[in-house]
Amino acid sequence: MRPSVIISKLVFFSLIISFCLDCKLLGQERSSANNDYVAIDNHVHYMSPENWQALDSEDLLEHRPINTEVVFEHMQNTPIKRVVALSSGYRFNNSKEKMMHENNFVANEANRYPGKVIPFCGVPMRPDWALGEIVRCMKDLNMEGLKIHPTASGVYGEDFDKKNTIVLFDDIYALINSLQIKLKRPIPILVDTNWWPPGEKSYEKMFAFVKKYPEVPTIWAHALSFDWEDGLTKLATEIKEFPQLYKNLLIDLSAIPVMLFNKDIVLTDAITAPAINPEKFVMLLRKVGIEKFVFGSDFPFISAQETLDVLEQYPFTQKELSQIINNNYYRIKTPSVLRSGCLNAASRLLKG
Numbered sequence: 122m123r124p125s126v127i128i129s130k131l132v133f134f135s136l137i138i139s140f141c142l143d144c145k146l147l148g149q150e151r152s153s154a155n156n157d158y159v160a161i162d163n164h165v166h167y168m169s170p171e172n173w174q175a176l177d178s179e180d181l182l183e184h185r186p187i188n189t190e191v192v193f194e195h196m197q198n199t200p201i202k203r204v205v206a207l208s209s210g211y212r213f214n215n216s217k218e219k220m221m222h223e224n225n226f227v228a229n230e231a232n233r234y235p236g237k238v239i240p241f242c243g244v245p246m247r248p249d250w251a252l253g254e255i256v257r258c259m260k261d262l263n264m265e266g267l268k269i270h271p272t273a274s275g276v277y278g279e280d281f282d283k284k285n286t287i288v289l290f291d292d293i294y295a296l297i298n299s300l301q302i303k304l305k306r307p308i309p310i311l312v313d314t315n316w317w318p319p320g321e322k323s324y325e326k327m328f329a330f331v332k333k334y335p336e337v338p339t340i341w342a343h344a345l346s347f348d349w350e351d352g353l354t355k356l357a358t359e360i361k362e363f364p365q366l367y368k369n370l371l372i373d374l375s376a377i378p379v380m381l382f383n384k385d386i387v388l389t390d391a392i393t394a395p396a397i398n399p400e401k402f403v404m405l406l407r408k409v410g411i412e413k414f415v416f417g418s419d420f421p422f423i424s425a426q427e428t429l430d431v432l433e434q435y436p437f438t439q440k441e442l443s444q445i446i447n448n449n450y451y452r453i454k455t456p457s458v459l460r461s462g463c464l465n466a467a468s469r470l471l472k473g
């Protein structure tokens with residue numbers, strides 16, 4: 122079925138759920154003080170009070186604006202001490218001002234809670250002003266990473282092959298690649314994988330960008346979403362063949378492993394997202410490598426506690442579960458191009 126047909130059928134469902142699922146990572150950062158890990162929820166959505174009030178309520182899943190106080194109030198009984206705060210800027214395809222407001226809001230939250238809030242910039246993928254906003258986020262607002270959401274930006278698998286239709290995907294990666302060198306720090310890209318129609322293998326298009334820009338840390342959200350089984354199977358083969366090109370790739374376990382845990386989700390009359398078989402899922406994660414997976418909740422749509430509760434029902438060993446909760450992009454945060462003598466060589470290459 123053509124993605125456009127599915128899109129129209131799913132539009133209502135998408136509005137309700139897509140943003141729930143768009144991105145989430147949970148992990149932990151090594152504490153310089155004692156070498157212990159501090160748990161991180163790698164996928165938490167923020168929303169400013171101003172845009173929350175201005176948006177049509179039909180477009181909103183949040184029952185209230187989401188700031189740091191709200192986030193940590195819901196994490197009181199969990200081991201999580203830090204969050205990756207995802208700007209809702211990517212949701213504003215038609216308003217540069219609202220997008221910028223969301224990025225300013227999240228950057229300010231990180232300033233209010235230094236060390237607790239890891240700010241990720243959000244931009245829609247089609248407007249030509251997205252690239253300028255990425256530069257502003259990283260240089261002026263000092264944000265740590267970027268969140269993009271292809272289907273929320275109207276980007277589907279078939280679009281990747283059309284030149285001039287989707288220039289921004291490659292442009293975004295190229296820009297981040299050069300910003301990492303200019304700013305001398307890693308800038309991870311969190312890419313939502315949700316709502317690509319199941320069975321169309323849109324995720325395969327993403328493999329190309331990871332391999333073309335192996336120095337850009339990439340985090341795929343939602344365990345490859347509805348195509349988890351096929352996608353993770355292919356990924357395991359890819360990683361075996363090109364381990365160096367996938368060295369900076371992580372996958373977050375937000376939303377999908379919770380929503381599909383032993384339960385189908387009916388998307389339309391014709392399409393059902395099949396339940397996740399827990400044994401098969403864990404087996405596939407082991408094939409890919411447990412070290413590639415990180416924890417995320419997708420708050421406020423699914424809580425960290427709920428995610429932890431469901432993950433504990435999968436047949437992971439305690440060691441594996443602990444590893445997943447300890448994994449995060451800080452493990453891979455220093456791209457090799459920024460290490461030692463590589464930097465000068467890379468700068469020369471860029472200038473050339």
Ligand SMILES: [Zn+2]
Nearest residue numbers: 141142143144
């Ligand atoms: Zn999300």
